[in-house]
Amino acid sequence: MSIAHDVLFSQMAAAEPWPENAMLYQPLKGEQILLSDNASCLAVQAFLRICNLSVQVVHRANAEYMSPSGKPPFIHVGNHVVSELGPIVQFAKAKGHSLSEGLDEVQKAEMKAYMELVNNMLLTAELYIQWCDDSTSSKITRSRYGSPYPWPLNHILAYQKQWEIRRKMKAIGWAGKNLEQVYEDVDQCCQALSQRLGNQSYFFNRQPTELDALVFGHLFTILTTQLTNDALSEKVKNYENLVKFCRRVEQNYFEELDHESRLSPTSRSLRDTPPK
Secondary structure, X not given: OOHHHHHHHHHHHHOOOOOOOOEEEEOOOOOOOOHHHHHHHHHHHHHHHHOOOOOEEEEOOOHHHHOOOOOOOEEEEOOEEEEOHHHHHHHHHHOOOOOOOOOOHHHHHHHHHHHHHHHXXXXXXXXXXXHXXXXXXXXXXXXXXXXXXXXXHHHHHHHHHHHHHHHHHHHOOOOOOOHHHHHHHHHHHHHHHHHHHOOOOEOOEOOOOHHHHHHHHHHHHHHHOOOOOOHHHHHHHOOHHHHHHHXXXXXXXXXXXXXXXXXXXXXXXXXXOOOO
């Protein structure tokens, strides 16, 4: 985007208050949504809830194809359609809603660096496990991804997506990794997050920021989603302060949601997940 486009976008967004009928679109929560998409959608939900911005969650089988960026989730606010956490954060900021206004410039730079770490490591690992691990892709991913569509379209779309992700993994140098190396990357990311969090309630002390929303989305989803084994979630459970952090955000911002509306049938509340 150009600077002029960003300025115009901000002016248009700021001109309208946050409406009561704002909608958040994401894939079907029961049988379709995948680990990585679930994490991204939950991160956006967490951000909006922490900002106290109301939004109605709408589940659509074709949410990925409706999204301007081709990635869920996306919000429909007034005349604006904005997809993915970063642009949604900027859109909310233009309307006067920001979780990091109290940070100084050094802290903001640090926050952005950790957000890049999460996106580059956790999100990439989730995509790798879904589409590049043969066991997970054959037993879970392809069937869930294609579930809303009739045969043979369900298989065609799933294999197209798998080819797309594997091509991406090759481009970023992950194609040659094995599953254990990916788990090690996840562990290193969790170690860095755990050290930054320390004994604080949130990553920048007492109030959550955009980083907290992003980390919660990914870690909570990893902890509560059933895969072919527990190896991925066990990496997170090794860090007690990260598990407590997820419980804290769940209790403070998602406690009123019932079990069915929280995530998906393959998920469970952290209250049902004993500490390691």
